[in-house]
Amino acid sequence: MSDKALAVFAFAAYHQLESGQPVTKVIRSDGAGHRADEAAIAELVESELITAEETDLVFSQKGLTMLGRVIERLRASP
Numbered sequence: 001m002s003d004k005a006l007a008v009f010a011f012a013a014y015h016q017l018e019s020g021q022p023v024t025k026v027i028r029s030d031g032a033g034h035r036a037d038e039a040a041i042a043e044l045v046e047s048e049l050i051t052a053e054e055t056d057l058v059f060s061q062k063g064l065t066m067l068g069r070v071i072e073r074l075r076a077s078p
Contacts, residue, residue: 001047004040008050008057011036013070023067025058 008026016023029035036057044050049063059067 002040002043004037005043005047008036008040008044009067009070012059012067013074016067016071017074023059024064025056028052028055028057 012023012026015026026036028041041050041052041057044057044063045052047062048060049066050060051058
């Protein structure tokens, strides 16, 4: 998986850890210059990890499982 695709998961993990609430989707573009890379979006859609909507990237069940693993690994780090 490309670093830009992984960045979508890093962004979601940050928000879930910061808020303490489950994250099921992230915004595609925040209007302040931050936006998900289009090639990364295509890669994640092709891998069936997200569904790309007009304004949001919605994690599939497979994507949510991967996000959970990312967070678990962060928590397990020394």
